[in-house]
Amino acid sequence: MTVMxxxxxxxxxxxxxxxxxxxxxxxxxxxxxxxxxxxxGVAVLYVLLNAGFFAVVQVVIYIGAISILFIFAVMLTxxxxxLQAAAFNRTWLLAAFLALVLFGGLxxxxxxxxGFETVPPAFTDDTPTIRDLGLALVSPDGYVxxxxxxxxxxxxxxxxxxxxxxxxx
Amino acid sequence: MIPLSxxxxxAAAMFCVGLYGVLARRNAIAILLGIELMLNAVNxxxxxxxxxxxxxxxxxxxxxxxxxxxxxxxxxxxLALIIALYRRRNTxxxxxxxxxxx
Numbered sequence: 001m002t003v004m005x006x007x008x009x010x011x012x013x014x015x016x017x018x019x020x021x022x023x024x025x026x027x028x029x030x031x032x033x034x035x036x037x038x039x040x041g042v043a044v045l046y047v048l049l050n051a052g053f054f055a056v057v058q059v060v061i062y063i064g065a066i067s068i069l070f071i072f073a074v075m076l077t078x079x080x081x082x083l084q085a086a087a088f089n090r091t092w093l094l095a096a097f098l099a100l101v102l103f104g105g106l107x108x109x110x111x112x113x114x115g116f117e118t119v120p121p122a123f124t125d126d127t128p129t130i131r132d133l134g135l136a137l138v139s140p141d142g143y144v145x146x147x148x149x150x151x152x153x154x155x156x157x158x159x160x161x162x163x164x165x166x167x168x169x
Numbered sequence: 170m171i172p173l174s175x176x177x178x179x180a181a182a183m184f185c186v187g188l189y190g191v192l193a194r195r196n197a198i199a200i201l202l203g204i205e206l207m208l209n210a211v212n213x214x215x216x217x218x219x220x221x222x223x224x225x226x227x228x229x230x231x232x233x234x235x236x237x238x239x240x241x242x243x244x245x246x247x248l249a250l251i252i253a254l255y256r257r258r259n260t261x262x263x264x265x266x267x268x269x270x271x
Contacts, residue, residue: 008171012179019183019206023190028198035202042209045179048171049220054233061237066205066244073198073248077255088193089264095192103185110177118173118221128227133234136227143231150238157242161249167256
């Protein structure tokens with residue numbers, strides 16, 4: 001086992017344990033903090049995948065913006081599902097069963113696939129850099145239409161969020 | 170070297186944990202947290218497939234970036250809905266929000 005594999009196992013274990021805590025803890029502030037741990041683990045996984053840009057984006061957008069938004073929402077809606085109230089609905093056992101069945105199905109389906117044990121190819125001169133990604137996002141031959149649609153979606157979401165959350169008398 | 174299967178299994182496990190959170194939690198914010206876990210699992214898969222199968226093709230990275238944007242939009246609207254709901258009905262428990270239920 002190489003150092004990278006041990007590192008991956010450690011990070012994977014922390015990420016999974018934190019994500020289990022996100023869905024199982026009763027205290028919503030703690031759930032949001034465990035989500036931050038999970039997101040950090042995913043950022044480290046991006047580093048292991050040689051996608052440094054995504055690691056930075058993960059930290060800035062997910063940890064810097066989205067989890068703060070979650071913590072604010074938890075604070076603004078406090079004490080509704082207090083620590084005494086049930087955190088899970090009546091069908092939680094069925095939900096756990098469904099999640100396990102889905103995991104088993106995914107595992108079996110992936111095991112039958114020939115590329116399951118692929119190791120990563122070495123980087124060549126053709127491997128795109130961040131510069132290539134930026135150029136591809138704004139070039140008409142590349143992904144300018146998805147990029148613009150995403151910007152319109154973000155503006156629409158922003159306007160919609162302000163309109164919905166606006167306090168009316 | 171880490172085989173691709175490790176990433177895929179980790180992402181599958183994270184997706185299933187998120188799915189359990191979405192299906193089992195009563196608090197609407199907790200449901201959104203589960204959706205975040207699922208989106209992150211999908212993004213691990215996308216970036217891992219880009220790295221292992223076709224690193225010359227930029228499409229994998231562009232795809233992952235779009236997923237980031239959609240996740241940000243989804244969270245903004247979802248939390249705004251939850252806060253508006255809390256103002257009007259004083260609850261964010263998913264099963265008590267049944268105005269549209271037949």
